[in-house]
Amino acid sequence: MHTFYHAFFSQRRPHHQLNLFLLSCHPLLLKKYWKRSFNSIEISYSSAYLGLFHYLPTMIRRPPTIVCYICGREYGTKSIAIHEPQCLKKWHNENNLLPKELRRPEPKKPELRTITAKGFYDLDALNEAAWTSAQSQLVPCNICGRTFLSDRLIVHQRSCKPKVAK
Structure with a gap:
């Protein structure tokens, strides 16, 4: 990378070629620059072309996340334990407030501990098991059949109407 810059900038180049090279790395700036008087500029295609490939965006890697087996949301590997x-505790509080017929048994943490060839836990398999566990806790509406969290089912049933046959 250093040699590329050194090779490009050490040669004497007209100021507008240098600007074009720098702008080629940033398409939004190039768009603004293009609107100006572009016909008087000598374009160095090779340097602009190299600049575009030199600054291709790299793939952004998200940190690994783990799905909560209770609520189904994603959390970081450090914060899931918290x-x-x-x-x-929140699930128990909300479950105790529900009518007896809507109360659910306590969710069980899936004990899937698949270790990959490299010696790491298989997060995809763990997340799939946690997601399945969270989805199994949803309660179906006795009118329309859609599934909801227990506390949301009560709100849904206030406005749920049976389907009218056409």
Whole structure:
């Protein structure tokens, strides 16, 4: 990378070629620059072409996340240990407020510990099991059949109407 810059900038180039090279790295700036008097500029295509490939955006890697087996949301690998006890406590509080017929048994943490060839836990398999566990806790509406969290089912049933046959 250093040699590329050194090779390009060490040669004497007209000021407008240098600007074009720098602008080729940033398409939004190039768009603004293009609107100005572009016909008097000698374009160095090779340097602009190299500049575009030199600054291609790299793939952004997200940090690994783990799905909560209670609520189904994604959390970081460090914060899931903090979230799960709080989520379970909240689940118990909300479950106790529900009518007896809507109360659910306590969700069980999936014990899927698949280790990959490199010695790491298989996060995809763990997340799939946690997602399935979270989805299994949803309660179906007795009118339309859609599934909801227990506390949301009560709100839904206020406005749910049976389907009218056409």
